[in-house]
Amino acid sequence: MKLYSPAEIAVLIKRYDLKISKSLGQNFLADRNITEKIVESAQIGKDSLVLEIGAGLGALTAAAAQCASRVTAIEIDKNLIPALKDTLKEYDNIDIICTDILKEDINSLIKGSAKIAGLDPNRTKIIGNLPYYITTPVIMKILEEKTAAESLTFMVQKEVADRICAKPGKKTYGAVTAAINYYCAVSYISDVPRGVFVPKPNVDSAIIKLDILKEPPVTLADEKVFFMCIKAGFGQRRKTLLNSLSGSYGLGKPEIQNALERAGINPVRRAETLSIFEFAALANCIHEEKKV
Numbered sequence: 001m002k003l004y005s006p007a008e009i010a011v012l013i014k015r016y017d018l019k020i021s022k023s024l025g026q027n028f029l030a031d032r033n034i035t036e037k038i039v040e041s042a043q044i045g046k047d048s049l050v051l052e053i054g055a056g057l058g059a060l061t062a063a064a065a066q067c068a069s070r071v072t073a074i075e076i077d078k079n080l081i082p083a084l085k086d087t088l089k090e091y092d093n094i095d096i097i098c099t100d101i102l103k104e105d106i107n108s109l110i111k112g113s114a115k116i117a118g119l120d121p122n123r124t125k126i127i128g129n130l131p132y133y134i135t136t137p138v139i140m141k142i143l144e145e146k147t148a149a150e151s152l153t154f155m156v157q158k159e160v161a162d163r164i165c166a167k168p169g170k171k172t173y174g175a176v177t178a179a180i181n182y183y184c185a186v187s188y189i190s191d192v193p194r195g196v197f198v199p200k201p202n203v204d205s206a207i208i209k210l211d212i213l214k215e216p217p218v219t220l221a222d223e224k225v226f227f228m229c230i231k232a233g234f235g236q237r238r239k240t241l242l243n244s245l246s247g248s249y250g251l252g253k254p255e256i257q258n259a260l261e262r263a264g265i266n267p268v269r270r271a272e273t274l275s276i277f278e279f280a281a282l283a284n285c286i287h288e289e290k291k292v
Contacts (some may be wrong), residue, residue: 001058003087004032009198016083020199024077025131028056031196032157034207041189041209042125042153044068051110051149053101053138055170056080060129064279065091068125069221072109076100090188093103102137106147114148121148129155129205136160136176139210143183144255152184152210155192161206168275174233179227181219181276184210194245218280225249225290227284233271241274241282242267249290259285 048068055061062156065071066112071094135156166173166189189207220226236244247252260267263281
């Protein structure tokens with residue numbers, strides 16, 4: 001099956017009477033170089049267990065299966081399952097599961113597949129071509145649930161990739177950036193032009209890789225306070241930190257002022273200028289203020 005041929009994809013769509021779902025963000029990848037770049041970037045090898053989110057018509061699934069020991073491919077659209085079973089029928093190391101990844105216990109999925117394949121679940125590579133509307137929810141679900149995995153290598157909308165990989169001080173730097181950098185080492189792999197998809201979307205994409213850290217890069221007195229600082233700071237990002245954080249954690253301006261000064265952070269700075277190390281220092285000082 002020529003999964004990288006737009007003409008063959010058109011044949012599959014007609015054969016299985018598939019309706020392209022805009023609500024599911026369906027744009028099928030039709031470029032071998034891109035699938036190979038994702039597999040290479042994810043460092044998928046013979047001892048790898050792969051969890052793919054959003055199998056589509058199976059182009060990336062097939063590329064992963066050629067290198068991995070086992071691939072568990074998740075696809076939410078039940079109408080695509082017959083086509084997937086057709087395009088991937090030559091592989092005996094793929095499990096296709098029709099489900100909504102946002103409603104699944106991902107750890108259970110991984111551990112179940114790892115047990116069957118006799119692999120270490122903690123070395124799982126999670127890959128996928130994620131539509132815009134689920135990119136952040138999927139990534140944060142995986143990270144917040146302490147999923148047994150080594151890395152996430154995703155193709156996402158370029159705008160989202162720029163936001164995830166942004167540095168402090170940039171307009172694209174936000175709460176999601178800071179949160180992901182707490183859990184992962186982030187890499188921007190490459191741009192992906194819109195012309196490699198069927199149908200062609202209105203925006204370009206990019207490949208990013210998130211290597212999950214064994215330990216966070218900062219030491220926290222209370223993780224909840226750290227994320228509260230991030231949420232409150234970016235919730236009113238045009239305000240100074242003194243104003244955006246006042247009232248958070250039950251503290252008024254005088255206590256927040258004290259915390260900022262003790263953390264060595266100018267109260268007139270804004271959240272988008274803080275690194276996660278500064279957020280951590282501030283959160284620890286706010287935690288101390290609450291105890292006073």
